[in-house]
Amino acid sequence: MASITDPKMSDRFASAMEEIHNKHLKMYLDITDTTAELSQSHRQFVKTTLDACLKKCKDDEKLFEKIQEFKKDLEQKNKVLKEKQHVISEVMSEVQQKEMQKNNIILNIEKLKEEQTKRKELIKSQNEANKNRLRNLQKARLMFQDHLGLEIRAVMDKTQVVKSKKLQFVFRNISPSDQNDAYVITMGIKEDGSYQIVSSDPVLDCLPVLESRLQETNNLPAFLANVRKEFISKARC
Template sequence: MDDSKEAESQLNEKLYETRMKFANLWESCNPVRFKQKYGESLKITRDRCIEIYEEEKQMCDKVEITKKNIAEQNALIKKMQEDLQIANQKFESNNKQKQEMLKKIKQLKEELAKKQELISTQKQENKAKLKELNTSAEMFKKRMGLEIRRVHGEQLQFIFKCINSKNPEQLFTFLLRFNEEGNYEVMSCDPPLECMPLLQEKLKETNNLSAFLANVRKAFAALV
């Protein structure tokens, strides 16, 4: 009897479980309930798709902004590279000009040093020639009535007297200077002598001032 009740109780539990499973299955297969759950699932899926779409749209916008920034950076880098290249070219050009300028300055210094040396040499030679002139002047002053005056810096005026026997005080003059080459050069002559260029050329060749003065005096005497 007790075994019969226990079997009945187990049977009832099995039936209850079967009924509950059937009820759940029926509920899940119920078209109304199914539509409701399908709609809820569809809304969730749609909302998620919209959310994903918005996220992807924002991501695309960020990608475009990033591309634009990269393009701007690339353009800026290219501009900086071009500016750097131009700056390097200018630097090389300026450096080349600097080297050329230094070379020219060196050449000018060398040329200046040579000119200063030449000028110094010419000054020494001129001093020697002036000394020679003074010596010759004393001799000619005694013998030929010659007087030498310094005028206009390095120019010398030679004044002859006692050439015209009728008028011993008559003056015969010429102006002499040292040119840039250090040679004697006659600037003027009173009265003029046609032979003066020849006498001056001979003086340049021989550098014999005494002979030149003697020849000039003879030329002046020939005019009387």
């Protein structure tokens, strides 16, 4: 074992201590460098993470704003849709009313057509009846005018709101005292084509009975013959 008094021993100890110190110093420097690198890397990671978080926050804010805009736009579109649905409902209701009105108009047109057909048939029937009455009048005129001095006059009644044409049958050769003395009966035709006795001069009490018989038989010559008989009977009283 070397003696501590050996002068070289002190140098070796100092050299060994310096070597240990240098190793420790190198280790410390390595740790310091590593710590610095880690610290720098950590700061860079934190900065990168912070930037990413800030960007994410900004993106989220923009996304939230877009969501709010979409919600407002959706609410507005729903409002417009409801208004359009209301308008469509009103239009459909109006269309249904128009359809009902159209159906009513079609029914009314059909009724009018039926009524028109009935009127045409009635007019045709009345025309036929009037033709028959005209033939009867012509027969009566020939019989009474040529043989018994009957005069037939057309009279326009201006006292009514609607002017109507009537016929006057003027009988002569009735009164024994005056053959030219006139006995008059005035007649018209109703809307249904039947005869109507308006008046007689002089007045015949039995005229309603004769008129009723005329309505039943539609025999004008027989009616005029009976009227003439009544006038003769009244003239001789």
